[in-house]
Amino acid sequence: MITLKKLTKVYGNGPGALTVLDNLDIEVAPGEILAVTGPSGAGKSTLAQCIGLLERPTSGQVIVNGEDLASLPERRLRVARRRIGTIFQSASLLSRSTAAQNVALPLQYLGVTPAETKARVAELLERVGLAHRADHYPFELSGGQRQRVGIARALALRPSVLLSDEATSGLDPETTLSMVALLRQLRDDLDLAVVFVTHEMDTVLHVADTAARLEDGRIVEQGRLVDLVTDHDSVLGRALQPRPAAAAPAPGSTPWALSYDSRAVPADWLQRVSAELGEPLALLAASIQSIDGTSTGTATVGLRAPAHQAAAAFARQGLHAVPVRTAGPDPVSTAVPRATEELQWA
Template sequence: MITLRGLKKVYHGESGAVTALADISLDIKQGEIYGIIGKSGAGKSTLIRCINLLERPTAGQVVVDGRDMTALSESQLRVARKSIGMIFQHFNLLSSRTVLENVAFPLEIAGVSRAEREKKVLPLLELVGLADKKDVYPAQLSGGQKQRVGIARALASEPKVLLCDEATSALDPQTTESILALLKDINKKLGLTIVLITHEMHVIKAICDRVAVIEGGRLVETGKVFDVFTRPQSATAREFIKAIVNNKLPEALAAVLSEKPVAGGNLVVRLSFFGAATNEPVIAGLIRRFAVDANIISGSIDHLQDIPYGTLLIELSGKPEDIQNALNYLQARDLGTEVIGYVARHAYAVG
């Protein structure tokens, strides 16, 4: 559906050239929800605006639904943009127009008759849960309702692609959750391809199928959300994931932890469980097989797209060779195993 090849964007200012995007290549499939995450200034807003050529790339190719957007004339581009809807962080509603009139505005610009506009808009208001607000003005709406109007307006021209530029950043957590659920519902009902940019990993986790991580105008990691979330390859992805997964070590443990082996000491390991592995009695099996004790320090279970995902922080004590055998056993299992460090025996273990 969307193909980006060698995308580059350079801005020229008084202080010289600034490269906002450098050699970006992506393939976004028909009907998927694709997330692009990055910190402020990473280039993600520039990237999403290059898809509909609100920003014209300095170099590279943008293909949407089989059309090379960079090769179109201005008149051809205006037509092509009708198949690409866009919603923004700050709603951009017309204060002097009702909800119905705001949603119908793109159709009015396109010359669609008043009766036909209303015929198309009313089902959209039903879809976004605002059928009873059609005659209300934006000032009378909550932030979440305003964004629903923005979504309905973006759908008025029956696009095949919906671009979301930080669509939930101005909303509270509960409202964000409802808007994300709405986007997921729209994706399912209409078969829309959705490209969503954000600086919040929980947004990616909630609805995206795949994700691209951008830093300094470059892609540092791409993949399925589950894979990136459970086995991040880049420092940037790991930093984002830390914001929603509490992997912080207890202060009492961190105070006595050593990166190097401690003579006669214990090993601290973080285990990550995915899917069916969350139901396996790994710790019980470990204790049965090896002459080690396992002290569970902390643990949690979450879900990623209905797939269970758990983490467990444990301390292994015993003879060095038994601890090593136990570690080898864990590393051979279908789970993530990360050696956190070492502690002197009895320095932290409580069992």
């Protein structure tokens, strides 16, 4: 369990002071993965540094299992860091040490006996699926394998909180997915509270239970992932949903941009709406996925029915529907709502 209370970080002082984090309140329960996301410059990396206790917050608390760690004196802060495992971007392994030696580093710092260290390292490498790579050097490992070594190292001291600081950034999509699966597995097995800081929205959709959007040092939106993506008013929810480019509708029909706006959208809504309106719906684009067992997604359909009738029919199935204006010369590009373009955080 990790709780941030009124966490504030200010760089410099006087009139030139820069407030990077402004009164953040965050709580992550054991077994929960919180994704913190936001555009670059929002304060994500500073937040990660404060959570990992590498930077001391200007004010506010970082509470792990009931104890405020941010206010500890330097020597005890160093010990407190061991309660939070951190995974960094690009793994940050010692290049001259083998995978096993890298995983052993926190144990070595702590002064654990060689025999115990050996047993623990073997167990950790097994857990991340790298037992067969124990004696390999980082340059002999793939990016994903290096990141797994980083995860094993972060878990070496049995932390209750795991912090992932852009850990999947720079990995290819397949490797990212396997990393995400591993993190979720570890979260379940070890009951970890995981803070997953990333700018990759599609990764958030795969990894997180809850998500927070950081902007200008403030949390502007926070909630369960499934609530965010089924709320058409949620900026974060919309940014999380992929909006594939839509095909052009048939002449005379209007394209509609739909999003799942409820947890109870039936799987056969396409047929239902079609039956109600008495005309076939043309599916021009769609991206549907299951989050926590709830179907969510977005779609673009083409139909001829009058606008008020169509809107009502969609609403009855729990869909938020907006007709897309086809005034522009290129109906394909106008079918993609502008909002998603503005929300492409990369």
